[in-house]
Amino acid sequence: MTKFALRALLGRKxxxxxxAFAIVLGVATVSGTYVLTDSIDKAFGSIFTxxxxxxxxxISGKSAFKLSDGTGVTAPxxxxxxxxxxxxxxxxxxxxxxxxxxxxxxxxxxxxIVYGGAPNLGFSIxxxxxxxxxxxxxxxxxxxxxEVVVDKSTAHKEHFTIGxxxxxxxxxxxxxxxxxxxxxxxxxxxxxxxxxxGFDLPTAQALFGKQxxxxxxxxxxxxxxxxxxxxxxxxxILPKDTQVRTGQAQAHEDSxxxxxxxxxxxxxxxxxxxxxxxxxxxxxxxxxxITIAQRTRELATLRxxxxxxxxxxxxxxxxxxxxxxxxxxxxxxxxxALAKGLFKLFDVxxxxxxxxxxxxxxxxxxxxxxV
Amino acid sequence: MxxxxxxxxxxxTAMPPADAVVSARDLTRRYGEGDTAVDALRGISLDVxxxxxxxxxxxxxxxxxxxxxxxxxxxxxxxxxxxxxGTEISKLNDSDLTKLRREHIGFIFQFFNxxxxxxxxxxxxxxxxxxxEKPDKAWVNELIEKIGLADRRKHRxxxxxxxxxxxxxxGRALVSRPSIVFADEPTGNxxxxxxxxxxxxxxxxxxxxEQTIVMVTHESRAAAIADRVLFLADGVIVRESxxxxxxDIVAAMDELGGS
Numbered sequence: 001m002t003k004f005a006l007r008a009l010l011g012r013k014x015x016x017x018x019x020a021f022a023i024v025l026g027v028a029t030v031s032g033t034y035v036l037t038d039s040i041d042k043a044f045g046s047i048f049t050x051x052x053x054x055x056x057x058x059i060s061g062k063s064a065f066k067l068s069d070g071t072g073v074t075a076p077x078x079x080x081x082x083x084x085x086x087x088x089x090x091x092x093x094x095x096x097x098x099x100x101x102x103x104x105x106x107x108x109x110x111x112x113i114v115y116g117g118a119p120n121l122g123f124s125i126x127x128x129x130x131x132x133x134x135x136x137x138x139x140x141x142x143x144x145x146x147e148v149v150v151d152k153s154t155a156h157k158e159h160f161t162i163g164x165x166x167x168x169x170x171x172x173x174x175x176x177x178x179x180x181x182x183x184x185x186x187x188x189x190x191x192x193x194x195x196x197x198g199f200d201l202p203t204a205q206a207l208f209g210k211q212x213x214x215x216x217x218x219x220x221x222x223x224x225x226x227x228x229x230x231x232x233x234x235x236x237i238l239p240k241d242t243q244v245r246t247g248q249a250q251a252h253e254d255s256x257x258x259x260x261x262x263x264x265x266x267x268x269x270x271x272x273x274x275x276x277x278x279x280x281x282x283x284x285x286x287x288x289x290i291t292i293a294q295r296t297r298e299l300a301t302l303r304x305x306x307x308x309x310x311x312x313x314x315x316x317x318x319x320x321x322x323x324x325x326x327x328x329x330x331x332x333x334x335x336x337a338l339a340k341g342l343f344k345l346f347d348v349x350x351x352x353x354x355x356x357x358x359x360x361x362x363x364x365x366x367x368x369x370x371v
Numbered sequence: 372m373x374x375x376x377x378x379x380x381x382x383x384t385a386m387p388p389a390d391a392v393v394s395a396r397d398l399t400r401r402y403g404e405g406d407t408a409v410d411a412l413r414g415i416s417l418d419v420x421x422x423x424x425x426x427x428x429x430x431x432x433x434x435x436x437x438x439x440x441x442x443x444x445x446x447x448x449x450x451x452x453x454x455x456x457g458t459e460i461s462k463l464n465d466s467d468l469t470k471l472r473r474e475h476i477g478f479i480f481q482f483f484n485x486x487x488x489x490x491x492x493x494x495x496x497x498x499x500x501x502x503x504e505k506p507d508k509a510w511v512n513e514l515i516e517k518i519g520l521a522d523r524r525k526h527r528x529x530x531x532x533x534x535x536x537x538x539x540x541x542g543r544a545l546v547s548r549p550s551i552v553f554a555d556e557p558t559g560n561x562x563x564x565x566x567x568x569x570x571x572x573x574x575x576x577x578x579x580x581e582q583t584i585v586m587v588t589h590e591s592r593a594a595a596i597a598d599r600v601l602f603l604a605d606g607v608i609v610r611e612s613x614x615x616x617x618x619d620i621v622a623a624m625d626e627l628g629g630s
Contacts, residue, residue, distance in 0.1 A: 301484040304445065305543070306473030307501045309465060 019291075020327040026281070027331025029272060032338030037266040039339065047185065048251040052218075054131035055247035056227050057234060059086065059217040062243045077213035078242050086217055091225040091233045096126035097214035099204045103197040105150065106167040106174065107158050113195055122170055122197045124204035125149070132218035135198065140181025143200050147180035151196035155182045168197060170207040177203070218247075292316065391418035391454075392551050392583045393442055398451035400437050400606075411437040412448070413606035419551065422581045424573065426594040428620065429603030430627060436555065438603065439587045443476055443553045444468050456550040473502045477544030479554040483536040485528040485543075491515075491535075492524040495542040502547070511546065517579075518542045518572060534565030541572055545582060552576075554586040558593050570596050591620035602627060 052058065061076040083097040103122020105113045114120065125133060125142060135149075140162040143149050148166055160166065160179055167174050183198060205211050221230040227246055234244045245253065292299070299312050400412040411434045419425050429435045440446040442453055444460045453460050456475045463471065477498075485494045495515060496506045515521055518538040528536050537557060544552045557573065558566035574596045576582045586597065594600045595617040602610040604627050612623070 297484065298486060301480070301486070302501065303469075304443075304472065304476075304478045305498045305501055306469060306476075306547075308469045311501065 016323060020323055020330070023324060023327035024331040024334055027328045028334035028338050030270070031332045031335025032342065033266065033269040033272075033335075035336055035339035036269065036342050037263075040265070044255060048254040050185070051134040051254070052247040052251040053134065054220055055218040055250065056221045057219040057230055057244050057246055058250040059219065059234065059238070059242055059244045060250070061215065062241050076241065077210045077215050078239065080212050080214050082237075082239065082242065083214060083217055085237050086219060086234065089233050089237070091221050091230045092219055093222045094131060094220045095217055096130050096132055097201070097217045098124045098126060098132075099201070099208050099210045099213065099215045100124070101170055101208040101210075101215075103199075103207060104169045105154065105158075105195050105197055106169065112169075113154060113158060120195045120197070122168070122199070122204065122207065124201040125198045126201060131220055135183040135185055135196075138182045138184050140179070143180045143198055143203070145200055145203055146175075146177055147200070147203070148177040149181040149183045149196075149198040150179065151194075152182050152184045154195045155179075168207065171209040172207075175207060390421045392421050392456060393417075393419040393585065394452075394454040395438075395442060396452045398438070398441060398448045398453070400434075400441060400446070401449045410606055412441070415451075415603075415606070415608055417601065417608065419583060419585055421583050422577065423598040424577045424584045424586065424596065426597035426600045427585065427587045427603060428589060428591075428594050428600055428624065430624070431589065433603040433627075434606040435587045435589075435603045439553055439555055439585065442585065443478070444471065473498065473547065475550040477547065477549040477552040479537070479540050479544045479552060479557045481556040481559040483528070483533075483540045483560075485536055485539055487528055490525050490527060491520055491531065491539045494528065494539050495546055497543060498547045506546070514542050514546060517575070532565070533561050534568055537561060537565075537569050538572065541569070541576070545576060545580065548580075550583065552582060552584045554584060554588075556588055557586060558588070558590060563592075566590070566593070591617045591624060594620050 059082070061078045077099065080097065083095060086092055086095045100121065100123035102120055104120050107113045112120075125135065127133070127142070137149075138152050140149070148168060150160060150166070154160070160182075162179055162181065164179050165176050166179050168177050169175070177199070183196065185196065199207065205213065219230065219234065221227065231244055231246065238244060299316075302312055302315075303309070394417070396416050398412050398415040399410065402409045402411060415434075415438060427435045427438060437446065441448050442455075444453070444455070444463070447461060451461075455471060458471060458475075460468065460471060486497065489497065492511070492515065493500075495518075496511060499506045515524060518541055520535065520538055520542070523531060523535060528539065531539065537560075541557075544554075554573065558569055561569060570593055573584060573586070577584055577598075586593065588594055595615070598613065600612050600615055600620065601608050602612070602623060609627065610623060612619070615623075
């Protein structure tokens with residue numbers, strides 16, 4: 001009977017193929033969505049982890065109040081003087097302060113450079129050799145006063161060359177800055193379409209209107225000091241309007257905003273997948289019942305030849321199962337291809353998502369096959 | 372003639388003869404209820420002796436298909452009893468009926484009903500595969516030789532002619548050496564030349580293999596090979612003839628149609 005069920009599948013190639021195709025489509029959209037969002041999630045995760053990799057602790061300004069979802073609050077800057085105090089602590093090996101904000105690069109055509117609504121990140125780079133610096137130089141040198149470095153992808157797209165003057169606007173009037181170097185961020189090719197502009201500290205402070213202030217102090221402890229001990233020491237000297245977190249906790253905090261975005265994207269795409277699957281399930285159920293209806297005589301023949309009710313039922317279920325499993329596996333891989341295609345599509349419309357290679361989570365496999 | 376049938380039926384009601392493979396007592400079958408009810412069978416009793424070919428004839432609507440379905444356990448009678456190989460089947464549950472079919476019943480259909488994805492030989496041994504038995508190679512070879520398909524074993528039904536397909540179906544009906552084979556219009560879908568060959572094959576299987584066959588047909592030529600012909604009209608057996616010729620069958624049928 002097993003042989004019979006399998007033969008039945010092979011004997012009806014076209015119908016089997018069409019039914020299988022419906023399953024493949026449904027599973028592919030679901031698995032594709034998961035792969036896509038997981039990949040984005042992981043890429044963002046690695047961005048934040050990368051950007052905090054040298055930090056054992058991060059001091060930042062404390063918001064007067066906190067929104068429950070943890071988004072939308074920019075912590076206020078604090079006094080630059082704290083940096084000297086932190087450096088003086090016995091447990092601290094290195095500490096560097098930085099400021100950051102939105103810094104709009106302006107292209108040769110005089111228009112602001114924006115890629116699909118992605119942010120234009122501006123920040124200070126204390127020293128090129130700082131352990132807290134997640135960037136690496138591709139060419140040129142680290143920025144000095146009134147100089148700027150930009151990320152490789154932006155420089156490439158805008159045909160910026162080292163030594164030329166770039167106009168940058170943050171808070172206040174447009175500033176003319178010399179391009180001193182081109183950088184790339186950690187292990188990621190591009191940070192999701194965001195433009196990066198790095199300055200030295202005084203230039204950045206001037207740009208963002210934060211003279212004499214810092215947004216963050218990144219701290220590395222001495223090798224024989226535990227993180228807990230470091231935190232305790234720092235807490236002892238912290239003014240009221242600041243707080244300290246471990247580097248890991250800070251990376252986690254940083255990623256909260258993007259997680260909200262990713263989960264929106266995931267729901268959005270899963271919505272599509274749900275519709276596809278809903279329609280698909282009708283196609284599948286329909287073609288299965290048609291199959292059975294058309295085969296009623298064949299099944300009746302089997303019964304008269306001495307097949308039990310259970311044998312007939314089992315052969316139908318086996319047939320559906322074999323096809324379902326086969327199609328689901330194909331769909332899973334089609335989903336991988338789909339995710340790759342989606343990345344390309346987003347790229348084409350200028351909405352570059354961070355791409356760190358595709359992520360295949362166990363959850364994706366399980367969900368897809370369950371479907 | 373009809374009086375003699377009723378007379379034999381009355382005497383046989385008590386006990387079926389020992390050599391009867393299939394026996395039926397006072398079968399009735401009613402379809403529907405109330406005013407629209409149709410009586411397909413109205414009291415039929417018969418015995419099919421072992422090693423005989425019994426033909427059931429009658430005009431369409433006479434109840435012959437219903438009778439065969441009930442005799443084969445595919446349908447249940449409204450009242451009456453059917454015994455196959457000593458087992459009273461109306462009280463059997465589904466799995467016992469399945470077992471009975473496997474061991475005691477073979478079927479030959481008008482439209483062959485072969486499985487298109489299996490080869491001729493696989494179709495022949497299908498009842499054994501379903502039952503989970505290993506086919507006896509020598510017997511299968513002998514059978515395929517007998518049905519004249521030794522050179523067609525690996526062909527699919529779609530690659531065979533109608534006559535060849537029916538030969539496969541006959542092989543399939545005989546392979547489990549059932550107590551009884553039911554043939555439902557076995558030549559109804561064939562031209563007259565291949566019909567002749569199929570009838571000859573059925574006749575030979577009775578003579579050489581001592582197979583018991585019940586054949587439902589409306590073709591006088593088919594009925595002429597039978598050891599015994601039962602004429603059915605309006606749900607009752609109106610006449611029973613032994614070793615009757617085709618011409619006499621035509622005459623008898625005309626009489627039934629005219630009456």
